[in-house]
Amino acid sequence: MKVFMLGWEFPPYISGGLGTACYGLTRAMSDLDVQITFVVPKPIEVPQASHVKMLSPLQVRPLETEEQVLESLKNVTFKALDSTLQPYATPEYYQQRIEEIIRHKFARSEFTDADRALEIEQWEGLAHQSIGSGQYGGDMYTEVHRFAAAAARLSLQEEFDVIHAHDWMTYPAGIAAAAVTGKPLVVHVHSTEFDRSGEFVNQMIYDIERRGMHAAQKIIAVSYLTRNIIISRYGVSGDKVEVVYNGVEQNGDNRAAFNKIGIQSDEKIVLFLGRITMQKGPEYFLMAARKVLEEIENVKFVMAGTGDMMHRIIEMAAQMGIGHKVLFTGFLHGKDVQRVYEMADLYVMPSVSEPFGIAPLEALNYYVPVLISKQSGVAEVLTHVLKVDFWDITEMANKIIAVLKYPPLQLTLREHGNFEVRRLRWSGAAEKCLKVYNEIFQPV
Amino acid sequence: MASVCFYFQVHQPFRLRHYTVFDHSPRYFDEFKNASICRKVANKCYLPTNRLLLDVIRRHEGRFRVAFSLTGVLIEQFQKYCPEVMSTFDALAETGCVEFLAETYHHSLSFLYSREEFLEQINKHTEIIERLFGQKPRIFRNTELIYNNRLAEIIESMGRFDAVITEGADHILGHRNSNFVYRPSTCNQLRLLMKNYSLSDDIAFRFGNRAWKEYPLTAEKFARWINNVNGNGHIVNLFMDFETFGEHQWDDTGIFDFMRHLPGEILKYPDNDFKTPSEVIEAYQPMDAVDVPHVISWADVERDLSAWLGNAMQSNALHEIYKMEKLVKQTCNQELIEDWRKLQTSDHFYYMCTKYFADGDVHKYFNPYESPYDSYINFMNVLTNLKERCSQSFVSRPEAVGQTS
Numbered sequence: 001m002k003v004f005m006l007g008w009e010f011p012p013y014i015s016g017g018l019g020t021a022c023y024g025l026t027r028a029m030s031d032l033d034v035q036i037t038f039v040v041p042k043p044i045e046v047p048q049a050s051h052v053k054m055l056s057p058l059q060v061r062p063l064e065t066e067e068q069v070l071e072s073l074k075n076v077t078f079k080a081l082d083s084t085l086q087p088y089a090t091p092e093y094y095q096q097r098i099e100e101i102i103r104h105k106f107a108r109s110e111f112t113d114a115d116r117a118l119e120i121e122q123w124e125g126l127a128h129q130s131i132g133s134g135q136y137g138g139d140m141y142t143e144v145h146r147f148a149a150a151a152a153r154l155s156l157q158e159e160f161d162v163i164h165a166h167d168w169m170t171y172p173a174g175i176a177a178a179a180v181t182g183k184p185l186v187v188h189v190h191s192t193e194f195d196r197s198g199e200f201v202n203q204m205i206y207d208i209e210r211r212g213m214h215a216a217q218k219i220i221a222v223s224y225l226t227r228n229i230i231i232s233r234y235g236v237s238g239d240k241v242e243v244v245y246n247g248v249e250q251n252g253d254n255r256a257a258f259n260k261i262g263i264q265s266d267e268k269i270v271l272f273l274g275r276i277t278m279q280k281g282p283e284y285f286l287m288a289a290r291k292v293l294e295e296i297e298n299v300k301f302v303m304a305g306t307g308d309m310m311h312r313i314i315e316m317a318a319q320m321g322i323g324h325k326v327l328f329t330g331f332l333h334g335k336d337v338q339r340v341y342e343m344a345d346l347y348v349m350p351s352v353s354e355p356f357g358i359a360p361l362e363a364l365n366y367y368v369p370v371l372i373s374k375q376s377g378v379a380e381v382l383t384h385v386l387k388v389d390f391w392d393i394t395e396m397a398n399k400i401i402a403v404l405k406y407p408p409l410q411l412t413l414r415e416h417g418n419f420e421v422r423r424l425r426w427s428g429a430a431e432k433c434l435k436v437y438n439e440i441f442q443p444v
Numbered sequence: 445m446a447s448v449c450f451y452f453q454v455h456q457p458f459r460l461r462h463y464t465v466f467d468h469s470p471r472y473f474d475e476f477k478n479a480s481i482c483r484k485v486a487n488k489c490y491l492p493t494n495r496l497l498l499d500v501i502r503r504h505e506g507r508f509r510v511a512f513s514l515t516g517v518l519i520e521q522f523q524k525y526c527p528e529v530m531s532t533f534d535a536l537a538e539t540g541c542v543e544f545l546a547e548t549y550h551h552s553l554s555f556l557y558s559r560e561e562f563l564e565q566i567n568k569h570t571e572i573i574e575r576l577f578g579q580k581p582r583i584f585r586n587t588e589l590i591y592n593n594r595l596a597e598i599i600e601s602m603g604r605f606d607a608v609i610t611e612g613a614d615h616i617l618g619h620r621n622s623n624f625v626y627r628p629s630t631c632n633q634l635r636l637l638m639k640n641y642s643l644s645d646d647i648a649f650r651f652g653n654r655a656w657k658e659y660p661l662t663a664e665k666f667a668r669w670i671n672n673v674n675g676n677g678h679i680v681n682l683f684m685d686f687e688t689f690g691e692h693q694w695d696d697t698g699i700f701d702f703m704r705h706l707p708g709e710i711l712k713y714p715d716n717d718f719k720t721p722s723e724v725i726e727a728y729q730p731m732d733a734v735d736v737p738h739v740i741s742w743a744d745v746e747r748d749l750s751a752w753l754g755n756a757m758q759s760n761a762l763h764e765i766y767k768m769e770k771l772v773k774q775t776c777n778q779e780l781i782e783d784w785r786k787l788q789t790s791d792h793f794y795y796m797c798t799k800y801f802a803d804g805d806v807h808k809y810f811n812p813y814e815s816p817y818d819s820y821i822n823f824m825n826v827l828t829n830l831k832e833r834c835s836q837s838f839v840s841r842p843e844a845v846g847q848t849s
Contacts, residue, residue, distance in 0.1 A: 295465055384798070386817055398464035402821040405465075408760035409820055416755075416798055 001437055002035040004160040004177060006151060006170035008087045010040060010078070015331075016275065017358045018087045018190050021222075021246050022166055028247070028430035030075040037158050038076050039151055039173075041083035079158075081150045084143055085169050088275065090308075091202065094140040141204055144172050152176035162186060162437045168193070168205055171212025178215065184440040186433075187216040192229050195353040196279050210234050217440040220244050220433065222356035223377025242436050245381050247426035248361035268299040268404045271344035271368070273332070273359055274351075276307035281350035281373065281390045283309075283316060288350070290320050291397035292404075299404060304329045304340050341366035345410065346403045350390045351376050360385065364421040369413035371399055381424060384416035446623075446673045447719040447727065448710055449637070451511040451585070451609065452686035454490070455551050456482060456518050457791035459812050463825045470833060472783060472826045477812060482525040489690035494532035496689075496700060500707050501541045508707040509541045509718040512686070513585050516549030516569050517789055519576070530576075537577040543720035544573050546581035546605065552788035553752060555586055555595055556739070557766035563602070565785070570604075583721040585609040587790050589639065589683075589742040590749070593735065596628030596636070605634065607725050609683065611742040612638035616734060623677025627730035635725045636734055639683040639742060643669060648684040652697030663702050667709035667716075674715055678728045683742075744799070752793040757820040762793060764827055768834070775837040783830055787823070795819035 005026065009019030026036055084097060151173035155163070163185045165174030171187055178185040193201045193209055213219055213234050219241045221227040227241045270289070274280045282303065289301045303313070303326060310328070317326040332340055341347070347363035347370050354376035361378065363370050364385075372379055373390035386399045403410050459481070461474035500508050514533070522529045536542045548554055549569035554562040566584070574580050584605045586595055591610035599605050612622030620626075622638040646666070650656045658665070670680055685692065693699040710716050719727060743751040753759055765787055772784045796816045813819040 291466070383815065384817075387814070394464060394466060398466065398825070399821060401465045402824065406757075406760070406820070406824050408756035409817065409824075411756045412798065412820075413817060 001162070001434065001441070002160040003029070003037070003437070004155055004158055004163045004183070005036050005038050006163070006165040006173050006177075007038055007040055008166055008170075010038070016088060017246075017356070018167060020358050021190060021356075024247055024249060024426040025429055025433065026076055027073055028426035029433065030073045031427065032430055032434060033075060034430075034434060035160075036076045037079060037160060039079045039081060039154065041085040041147060041169075042080035079154055081147060081154065083147045083150075085140075085147055087167070087169075089140070091140045091204070094143065144169055144208065148172035148176040152180045155181050161441050164188060164433070164437075165212065165216075166190060168209045168212065171208055171215075175212060175215045184217040184442070185215060186218045186220060186436060186440070187212045188220045188222075189213070189226055189230060189355070190222055191355045192226065192233070194229055194233055195226075195355050198278065198352070216240075218242060218436050220436060222246055223380050225375075225377045225380065226355040242432070244429050244432040244436070245377075245424065246356050246358050246361070247424045247429050248358065248365055248421060249426065250365065250422065266298060268296075268345045269302055269343050270299060270400055270404075271302050271304065271340060271347045271363075272350075273304040273337070273340065273347065273363075274349065276303065276305050276310045276313055278309060279351060279353055280305075280307070281352045282307075282313045284350040284352075284390050284393060284396065285348055286313065286316055286320065286322070286326065287393045288348075288396040288400060289317075289326060290322050291393060292400050293322055293325055295397075295401050296404060299325070301326045302329060302340060302344070303327065304332045304337075306331045337362075338366070341368050344368045346371060346400060348396070348400065349373060349376060349378075350388075350396065352390050354378065361421050361424060364414075364417040367414045367418050369403055369410050370417060371396070371403070382417070382420065384413060384420045386413070445678060446670055446713075446716050447679045447724060448670060448716065449511070449679050449681050449719055449721055449724050450509075451513065451545065451681070451683045451721060452688075453513050453585075453684070454518055454686040455515040456485065456521055457551065457789040458517055458521070458786045460792070460822055460826055463822050463829070465825050465828075467825065468829065470779075470783075470829070472830075473786065474812070478521060479525040482521050485687060485691055486522075486526040486529050488695070489687050490526075490529045491532060492695075492700065493686065493689040493703070494529070494536060496704055498532070498535055498539070500704060501536075501539045504707055504711065506539070506541050507711060507718060509543075509720050509723070511543040511545055511583070511720045512536075513545040513547050514573070515547065515551040516565075516572055517551060517786060519572060534577070537579070541720075543583070543722055544577050544579050544581055545583045545585050545609070545721065546570050546573065547585050548587055550785045550788050551587050551790055552785070553587060553590070553762065553790050553793065554766075554788060555590060555598075556749075556753075557762065558769055559598065561766070561769060561788075562598070566602070580604070582606045583609060583637075588752075590739060591736060591741070592739045593628060593630045593737060596631050596634055596736075600628075600631045600634040607635035607637055607721060609637045609681075609721065610639070610736075611740055611747055612641055612681070613740045613747045615747075616736055616740060620732060620734075621677060622681060623673050623679055624731040625679065625725055625728045626732055626734045629733040629735040635730055637679075637681055637721055637724065638734075640681045641742070643680060644682045644684050647682065647699075647702075648688045648692065651688075651699055651702070652693045660698065661702065663705035663709040666702075666706060667712065670710055670716065671713050674713075679719070679724050750799060751797050752790055755796070755798050755816075757798075757816070758793050758796045761796065761820060761823055761827070764824070768827075768831060771831070771834050775834050777834075777837050780830070780834055780837065787827065787830070792819070792823055796823070 007022040009015060010023055014020055026038060029036060155177035163174050163177050163183055165171050166188045167190050174185050174187060193205045213236050219230060221230055221241050221243050224243055227243050230236050230241050231238050272285045276282045314328060317323045341363060347368045349357055349360055349372045351373050352375060357376045357378040360370045360372050371386040374387050375390050379387055388396045388399055458473045459477055460472055546566060546569055548565035550565055552565060554565055570581055582605060584599050589611045596608055599608050622640045626636040628634055628636050651661055653659060673680055689699055739749055740747050741749060772781055795811050795813050796819050798816045
């Protein structure tokens with residue numbers, strides 16, 4: 001089986017769940033001897049001039065070297081297409097970025113054509129065009145379609161059986177590649193516009209998502225929650241949608257580190273780790289924090305991550321009078337993520353709408369007990385966790401306090417949860433994807 | 445001669461209401477839920493089954509006999525929510541064919557934690573049974589048939605009981621079978637009746653299972669199996685939850701028809717009869733001494749305590765509640781003592797079981813919680829409040845302070 005995969009970020013540059021999922025799935029598929037051509041939008045480096053720190057994947061410090069990563073993926077070929085597309089970007093954010101790039105290009109006139117050529121040669125594929133601002137789409141919509149055209153051109157030079165596209169920005173590329181090659185298309189829905197924007201959907205994005213889902217032979221949803229949205233909101237027939245849960249990479253036994261740190265501090269730590277944005281419910285975390293602090297004193301709430309609501313949340317904490325109890329770390333990477341998990345007594349994911357949610361699996365991997373909202377796909381697969389409706393602040397606070405107050409609860413959640421998460425491997429997800437491919441694959 | 449000995453366990457706990465750390469009300473129990481579950485089970489099980497048993501006893505002119513163990517917390521709920529059930533038990537008691545057993549009033553695990561509390565609860569239970577049914581119980585069954593040599597010693601030392609009932613666990617009986625009267629190895633007078641779990645579970649668990657190779661189980665077939673015991677046993681101890689009839693096995697499985705016809709089919713063989721536990725030990729001598737150094741129960745395949753004491757939350761909750769005994773009793777406040785005792789009901793700890801939680805099975809039955817973790821949190825919040833109330837009661841009664849220190 002050969003797959004033309006339109007994916008996102010790869011280690012060492014990973015900024016969120018989408019990249020983690022692409023990497024985990026691809027690696028497990030490679031182990032199953034599936035040949036994969038992995039097409040990824042190549043990120044463009046822009047210096048951060050503004051006071052708001054926008055983190056692009058390039059600033060993420062590597063966990064492993066590129067060679068190590070590539071070695072473990074024997075069946076994967078990478079093709080990077082120059083593009084300004086980034087996961088989690090919004091059209092507004094795109095606009096801002098493209099303007100910065102243009103400004104930057106003008107400023108860096110000493111950047112010669114030769115330099116460019118050199119940079120490009122590191123990557124194969126379609127990179128024969130020069131990097132000029134004119135080459136990029138002036139808005140996100142144009143860029144998504146420019147990327148699609150580039151991907152379609154690339155697909156003609158490749159040999160494969162199935163096209164697999166991850167999330168909406170690559171759907172047009174998937175449709176285009178399918179159109180020019182006649183190969184079947186699978187779209188993988190990691191999130192929908194309804195998860196990201198609630199009821200205030202961006203019509204353009206919705207339309208792209210809908211077109212992708214209807215053009216695909218099969219749709220892979222990351223949970224039944226997402227499957228239901230696909231069926232009810234996008235008018236897709238249910239027999240087309242398969243659920244494949246995400247997995248998690250095992251990272252050894254982290255218990256020793258956890259215990260060591262537990263002794264050092266008598267202050268309890270409750271952790272929020274994720275993008276600080278509407279979808280993730282950061283304000284519910286704060287409201288619960290305030291209720292918790294009514295009952296117990298020696299606890300700190302750590303919010304790790306950045307996002308469009310960050311300023312609002314910082315202000316909100318101050319207004320509630322709990323500013324001194326809430327710490328904002330900004331975006332964490334690599335070792336820092338591990339460190340913050342090791343410090344945490346409880347990980348809370350109060351997402352308003354979470355198609356899956358890989359972070360709770362990672363927390364459990366680090367022996368951190370987990371409290372998740374019932375409005376998350378991962379709640380379908382985890383039983384040894386605490387669950388709460390995201391809006392039920394009182395119950396959320398009740399459960400947070402219980403974990404901090406009753407050590408046997410923390411112990412049991414940690415032990416059983418860690419045991420349970422060991423079953424959720426990427427290999428299982430890869431096998432299910434392969435099954436989906438086989439259903440639509442027509443041997444020539 | 446095969447004597448069939450039926451004993452039905454009848455129990456419903458006082459389920460807790462949702463109780464967060466922010467709650468401070470002294471009302472812990474979910475009146476609405478408990479009332480509606482009681483009424484539901486009464487209509488599906490207790491009332492129709494009791495009427496059926498009455499009918500069968502009359503039809504066989506007293507040759508059909510059964511035993512019941514009704515927990516105190518259940519009787520309280522019947523009296524409160526569906527008194528008509530109590531009148532059917534009265535009617536059964538009046539036939540003279542029904543024996544009532546003794547147990548801990550609150551269906552508790554007190555045997556494992558506090559001998560004093562254990563004895564008090566047995567006394568309280570014996571009193572209510574005597575008051576309601578005019579019988580002084582002679583047979584003891586511990587919560588969930590939890591048993592070991594020590595229990596036998598304690599019960600024998602009480603001097604009021606003739607026998608104890610427990611599980612016929614294979615690893616205890618070895619080459620022997622449960623179809624005889626036994627004697628605890630550490631006792632002289634006390635007798636031991638052991639559950640025939642295979643035949644009991646054929647009715648209690650497998651009856652309605654279409655995948656079972658013996659499905660459908662008819663009264664005639666079951667009577668034949670009972671008759672097979674002749675030659676290798678005196679008794680067949682069929683011990684099960686009373687909710688088997690109409691609740692675990694629904695009406696449409698034919699369980700009521702089965703029960704209606706079973707006595708007739710068994711009595712067709714002239715060698716067979718029905719006996720209550722007291723009549724059994726009257727009629728048969730113990731065959732052997734049974735040594736049970738480690739605790740057994742009738743739960744799950746393990747037949748041990750892991751359903752109530754299998755994880756850190758359960759052992760913590762149990763430890764905490766019995767640690768309070770002195771504090772609670774020193775308040776001399778009946779309301780506090782009663783709340784504390786209702787919290788001892790084993791079901792509260794059963795809900796915290798994580799053993800099969802992921803698979804979701806029998807442990808889910810009547811379980812008011814979404815997860816064992818929720819049940820632990822709720823229980824501990826209630827317990828914390830109870831502790832506060834106990835301490836406050838000392839503040840308001842200064843003379844008692846000296847006793848606690």
